[in-house]
Amino acid sequence: MNMYCPAARMLGGMTISAFPDMAGVILKYxxxxxxxxxxxxxxxxFKAVRLAGEEVKAAGTALDMVLDSRAMAFADVTDDFGRHSSFERGLASVSTRFxxxxxxxxxxxxxxxxxxLVVMTNILRSSERLAKGFPSPIEVRRLASASIDVVLAHRxxxxxxxxxxxxxGVLLARAGDWDDAIARExxxxxxVREVDRIIVTPGQDKPLWMSTELGKTIGQFKSFSVSSSQRIMLAGLQQRDAATLNGIMVSLGLGAFSYWAKERFADRELSDEPAQWVIEAIDKSGLTGWLMEVxxxxxxxxxxxxxxSAITGKQISRYASRNATASLLGPSLGTVQDMINVAGSVAxxxxxxxxxxxxxTLLPAQNLFYLRRLFDRVEAATGDSLALPER
Known part of the structure; x- marks a missing residue:
């Protein structure tokens, strides 16, 4: 149960945080x-693009409208097994549809x-060039990283x-009709490999300790930063070309835009310090992986x-709503501390x-970016009607 509650109440802004996804394909190609x-x-x-989209789904990715796999991977609620109680199953249902x-x-x-669409076009074009004997070194490297050699390129x-x-301009593979099963697979x-690396989808690239029961609790919501370290930061350091530079610049720009959007939706004041904007852009871009998490x-x-924050005088906004326990030991234990504190104050x-x-903040959906101001108004009106002091 501890894996489900924080997801529905804390990840309401994860779509805004995902704006830098748009830079992923630029980083690669x-x-x-x-x-x-x-x-x-x-x-x-657009008609051919839609057909290409169906081809991507047939390959086994971009199925989130049905499986919601990426959001659940972000929340680390994909690997919990057991019958559970009715209450726990209800919480699981809320989280898996969030x-x-x-x-x-x-x-x-x-x-x-x-x-x-971009990945398929590049694989087909590079395979053709490799099969005909005039590929560029970068095409050979990309195909090799996808386990495609000369023989497979020919097929x-x-x-x-x-x-x-x-x-x-759209290359439609129509792989479902291929009679060469090995080439199709x-x-x-x-x-699938390239798409899930471009649009970072946490998988088995996290450390083993995060797969234990205690590790899953402490490391909840941290799978993306661990995966992005492998799929963005280290991959970019190895690639070291103009595409990487272009992708980094676009990622930083989108990271800054994500910071602006989240602060606006939360009705918080934006910083006037350029250094703060730079740090927020780096943090939101996902380029540094777990380094900014630390x-x-x-x-x-x-x-x-x-x-x-010792440079800017202000902490980054990502953990603004979390207490110290949630930051260090995971959101589930942070939730317990919040419940104890509230109960003690009321008592x-x-x-x-x-x-x-x-x-x-303990309520499900309270952090949804398009509902947040409504919750803020209800909270303010409730506090005034109860005549509660500020602190």
């Missing part, structure tokens, strides 16, 4: 390929289908020439005396508006 193979067909030939409520599922499905190219179609596996925890636990008759806010 660069601006030229992203516009030539993605945005231009999207504008000129990706639809938060709009994370449609966002992820759209981003993966768009990325898959994939032959199947595409036999069954595939070219519609206004290799092609689809490469598509910084955020250090700032929260030390009350801003350790970490990048002793010393409840304040701060305690009311803590009680509000």
């Amino acid at each position: 660069g601006l030229t390929s992203t516009f030539r193979d993605g945005f231009i067909p999207l504008i000129r030939n 990706g639809m409520v938060s709009l994370m599922a449609p966002w992820t499905a759209a981003m993966k289908q768009f990325s898959g 994939i190219t032959a199947q595409f020439e036999k069954y595939g179609q070219k519609q206004g 290799a092609f689809r596996a490469a598509v 910084n955020a925890i250090s700032e929260k636990v030390s009350r801003g005396t350790v970490g990048l 002793t008759g010393s409840a304040t508006k701060r305690d009311l806010h803590t009680a509000r």
